Amino acid sequence: MKPHFFGHASRPLFGIHTPSATGLSQTGVLICPPMGQEALRAYRSLRLLADQLAAEGVEVLRFDYFGTGDSAGDVRDGRPSVWLENVRTASQHLRELAAVRRLVLVGLRLGGTLALLAEVPATSRVILWDPILDSRDFIAELSRDAVDPGAEEWEVRGFPMSETFRGEIASMDLGTIRRTPPDIRIVISQELAGLVAFQAAMEARRVRVETDRIDALRVWIADDAFGLGAVPAVVLRRIVEWAT
């Protein structure tokens, strides 16, 4: 496991490279985390996912978006348009770091949405874990969790979200993607707003979409502050199967 900073010198991102346990690999997996409190709660699951992927012989990179985790930037500096660029930067970094030819992007919640919208070239598969497919539905969810949804800046489960931030979330539209990956896999553990429309839109573009429903703990929202260690092992196993 190799912790390091990468990317632009003035805005470096924190990353953890987990090398393939079986030697040289042609496949690299980039894990795109969710945002805010969800990222903290899901951290352990994504770390174990990386370990399991590397054990199966792929190169793995996890990273923090700008203004989140250990990456540079204040919490108010991070926003979806910046994070989209971060996904592209991290993808390129993984290619250079591990000299991989095949790239798989795995994203949890907003990380899944960003993995698709980043339109990373030569991505062979995108795996979405309970992604945000309907931005209006997501804004409504954030509004329910906001301390004062009437305020200009929302505080949502420990993290501030400006009007600009929310505007960028609201404008995220998966229908605008020009470069679609050839293969999309979705694992869901709850009813997912926008799933049917998304599947139809992708199939119209001849993109293969496979969806699997696994009833499992929603680790990104686990409400017990002392129970953050729970890991949905079945979901991780399915993602590893799809990515390797």
Add this chain to the structure above:
Amino acid sequence: MGNVTEEAFSERAMAFGRSQHLVGVLSMPAAVAAVSPPGIAFISSGIIHRVGANRIYVRLARALARRGSASLRFDLSGIGDSSQPDDQLEVSRAELEQRDIDDALSLMQREGVGPLIVAGLCSGADNSLATIARNEHVSGAVLMDPFVFRTRRYYVEHYGPRLLRPAAWWNALTGQSTAFKDLAGSVVSRFPRSRSTPVGDSSLSASTAPSREEFQERLEALIERGARLLFVFTGGLEERYNYRNQLFDAFPRIALRAHAELEYLPDSDHTFSRQAPQRQLEARIVTWYDTHFGTAAVR
């Protein structure tokens, strides 16, 4: 490959420790001082990784780095990105974590950081107190919502307002009240115990929690040594702490007020999830640090 670099400080991601099993981020101020000010080790709390609850460790580390102080935020064994060390089966979890903290402090010393301070929230605070009590190279500690003892006034504050509500008495008379059952339970439960038995705590198991006497001895030794302590209590753990000077009242026979500072943030939850308490916490720690360890204090 870059590090986080502002004009005032830079950050490096590192793997370190006796088994190279720990992961942390070292923040170093850009300016080299004639006398190196103390650096702070932020100890991960519970299962939350090194950025801290709601990223407060990152916020605090960078605020201190801009003022010239180094820090290391890191994950204990098996938490966040840290792995288990080779000696994981040889010792208890508590001892393992103390060895991890020693590894972190050794790293800071190798990096040229001067005196050392430890800081943490909840179990991170408990670990910090254990470290400063046994390691004389550590000269200060910031303890956020640490293990603490209840006092008589705690119970008055907790049950008093309920006893004044007519509805509470009606519920008691009709057998619907949980407050009265709780009060009776807590009174009864105190009789078989010695006065030194610690009252329930969520971050320390009963087997590892210090007794009141042990806790007091620890504090007395720190006072004798001239160690500087900052206790921060939030309103998030009302079942543990519910008025400003509860800590001082719990140890009336020692001169804790003269050596320890105390901040009570009743409007904050346990993890500082609101922005206003985060700002208050940052300002309080910076003031405490400047008072006792800043350039003026060092001179």
